[in-house]
Amino acid sequence: MLERYEPLIEDFDAFLAACDRPLPSVVRVNTIKTTVERARAALAETDLTVEPREWHDGLFALPGGNPGTNWPYVHGWLHGQEEVSALPARVLDPDPGERVWDACAAPGSKTTQLAALMDDTGRLVATDNNLGRISALRSNAERLGVTNVAVTHEDARNHSLKPFRAPETEPGSAGAPYDRALVDVPCSCEGTVRKNPDTLDEWTLDHVEGISGVQKGVLRRAVQATREGGTVVYSTCTFAPEENEAVLDYALEEEDCELVAFDIPLDSVPGVTEWQDETYDDSVRKAKRIYPHHNDTGGFFCAKLEVTG
Numbered sequence: 001m002l003e004r005y006e007p008l009i010e011d012f013d014a015f016l017a018a019c020d021r022p023l024p025s026v027v028r029v030n031t032i033k034t035t036v037e038r039a040r041a042a043l044a045e046t047d048l049t050v051e052p053r054e055w056h057d058g059l060f061a062l063p064g065g066n067p068g069t070n071w072p073y074v075h076g077w078l079h080g081q082e083e084v085s086a087l088p089a090r091v092l093d094p095d096p097g098e099r100v101w102d103a104c105a106a107p108g109s110k111t112t113q114l115a116a117l118m119d120d121t122g123r124l125v126a127t128d129n130n131l132g133r134i135s136a137l138r139s140n141a142e143r144l145g146v147t148n149v150a151v152t153h154e155d156a157r158n159h160s161l162k163p164f165r166a167p168e169t170e171p172g173s174a175g176a177p178y179d180r181a182l183v184d185v186p187c188s189c190e191g192t193v194r195k196n197p198d199t200l201d202e203w204t205l206d207h208v209e210g211i212s213g214v215q216k217g218v219l220r221r222a223v224q225a226t227r228e229g230g231t232v233v234y235s236t237c238t239f240a241p242e243e244n245e246a247v248l249d250y251a252l253e254e255e256d257c258e259l260v261a262f263d264i265p266l267d268s269v270p271g272v273t274e275w276q277d278e279t280y281d282d283s284v285r286k287a288k289r290i291y292p293h294h295n296d297t298g299g300f301f302c303a304k305l306e307v308t309g
Helices: 002-008 012-020 036-045 083-092 109-117 131-143 205-224 245-254 282-286
Strands: 025-029 051-053 056-062 078-080 099-102 123-128 149-153 178-184 226-236 257-259 288-290 300-307
Touching (some): 036 056, 056 083, 083 300, 099 109, 109 131, 109 178, 123 131, 131 149, 178 205, 245 257, 257 282, 282 300
Parallel strands (some): 099 178
Antiparallel strands (some): 025 078, 051 056, 226 300, 257 300
């Protein structure tokens, strides 16, 4: 199945070799409860050798592949999170006190990361349509000490603004509740093959094409729910242009938004403007594709949009 992406990927043999290697076990320091320095010292006390990730001082690779078997983790100082999945919250870059929507939030790794970036202040709304995953989201938020989050059980495509609408008199609200929105959508998960090898066994083109319709609806709703001048970050853990650039192209046509350039501290390549018989808006080049052989991570896609109306 991965062979369909050979036209897009330089050094395809290195890409395939990386996909076959186990994924490093990584934890994120939860700065709501501790500091990077205290977490590092606590891990040293447990005789764990940690390897800091150069691009993010709050991420550590741990040996053994089981990050939850140490006391700093149990006490909420650490959270297991695949390294590259820590990227979209950093790109969204929320400020303390802002209104932020995490549109596909469970089980909560990115939600709790957003809360930490916001200093556990402001309003963070976390939405998911799966009750079982919402239970995990609530459990993670409680363990990590998050208090600024409100959890909603609904389809993000039909997210209700009523409970969280900012007062019309609030400066900069323009009647919309959110300053920023994170849209880390459900996807075909091809980029998680290093962690979940069975992903490729379950892959079908019908699923890719079907889930892309859901992704388009969620991204469109996020743009509608974010104030003019606000930021929306769209991300997936898949390589499929049908779920990445095609979704961005749709949003650009249907909503008042534009893609904006951004820098990341990881090796990446631009989004693609052509795939099979389809062409996409040239601005999708501003998105970032991250392949497993670039940084010894999973595969990922990330784009940043500004709401213009």
